[in-house]
Amino acid sequence: MRVTLLGTGCPQVSTDRYGPANLLRWGDRQFLIDCGSGVTQRLLGASSAGKLIDAVLLTHLHSDHIIDLFQLIISSWHQGRDRPQRIYGPVGTRQYLKGLMALWQPELAQRIAHEKRPSTIALDLDITEVEPGAIIHDGDLTVIAVPVRHQPVKAAFGYVFTDGRRKVAFSGDTAFCPELIQAAKDADALVHECFIHREMLALPGRSPETLANVASYHTLSTEVGKVANQAHVGCLILNHFVPVIFDRTALLADIRADYAGPVLIGEDLMDFDTATRTISHAGGVIALPQS
Ligand SMILES: [Zn+2]
Numbered sequence: 594m595r596v597t598l599l600g601t602g603c604p605q606v607s608t609d610r611y612g613p614a615n616l617l618r619w620g621d622r623q624f625l626i627d628c629g630s631g632v633t634q635r636l637l638g639a640s641s642a643g644k645l646i647d648a649v650l651l652t653h654l655h656s657d658h659i660i661d662l663f664q665l666i667i668s669s670w671h672q673g674r675d676r677p678q679r680i681y682g683p684v685g686t687r688q689y690l691k692g693l694m695a696l697w698q699p700e701l702a703q704r705i706a707h708e709k710r711p712s713t714i715a716l717d718l719d720i721t722e723v724e725p726g727a728i729i730h731d732g733d734l735t736v737i738a739v740p741v742r743h744q745p746v747k748a749a750f751g752y753v754f755t756d757g758r759r760k761v762a763f764s765g766d767t768a769f770c771p772e773l774i775q776a777a778k779d780a781d782a783l784v785h786e787c788f789i790h791r792e793m794l795a796l797p798g799r800s801p802e803t804l805a806n807v808a809s810y811h812t813l814s815t816e817v818g819k820v821a822n823q824a825h826v827g828c829l830i831l832n833h834f835v836p837v838i839f840d841r842t843a844l845l846a847d848i849r850a851d852y853a854g855p856v857l858i859g860e861d862l863m864d865f866d867t868a869t870r871t872i873s874h875a876g877g878v879i880a881l882p883q884s
């Protein structure tokens with residue numbers, strides 16, 4: 594099982610940290626978790642492409658997680674995708690996609706008629722609105738949807754991939770979530786969001802009230818080490834940094850207060866292979882001790 598961080602940022606615009614998205618590869622299967630800004634470019638950077646994705650899993654319908662979903666659908670078609678796009682997401686996903694495709698229908702109709710590409714099957718959407726529990730069975734692989742705490746967002750999920758040997762958990766967006774800790778127990782890797790409160794305090798134009806509201810539905814940098822410790826994960830991979838620029842040493846100190854295991858401060862296109870326990874990024878490779 595191999596995780597590639599495609600976008601480690603948040604709604605804040607950054608040339609280094611694109612919008613939230615992750616790729617999970619299992620054998621020849623490829624699962625895309627969220628479609629933040631720049632996801633299609635990052636997929637190519639990870640030697641993948643929209644046309645190769647077996648399923649898209651949306652954690653929730655906040656704009657930063659779905660803003661490039663249409664771009665993914667269209668670029669997959671242009672890449673010659675030969676099957677419908679399978680999309681899993683919370684309740685509301687079907688209505689969102691219906692509206693999204695309707696909005697673009699005139700442009701699409703004209704393009705289809707004019708360009709006469711061999712197939713439009715890539716524009717067909719196979720949509721599943723997710724309930725808690727197992728949502729995908731594929732050979733030994735099971736994908737479990739875990740309701741997380743992102744209120745006032747009504748439906749938000751983390752996703753756990755397991756094949757009986759390896760296990761990877763994605764938090765999605767959540768405040769400290771005991772249910773996620775339970776679901777991620779003993780995972781080889783936990784990919785978790787991270788809200789760095791001290792850095793936000795320094796940003797101009799953010800009142801204490803707006804900061805408190807945003808902090809309330811995310812996991813603070815001083816909490817995420819507790820999550821990793823209680824879940825007893827083999828590796829903590831941080832992503833979805835709010836804000837996108839921060840003091841890495843101070844962040845590590847926050848984590849180390851609670852969690853002694855391997856910690857990755859995620860970067861776009863960083864890759865973790867659970868089988869070899871290697872981390873690859875920008876041409877470098879690090880091997881972690883076997884767990
Ligand atoms: Zn969110």
Ligand SMILES: [Zn+2]
Pocket residue numbers: 603604613655657658766833
């Ligand atoms: Zn988010």
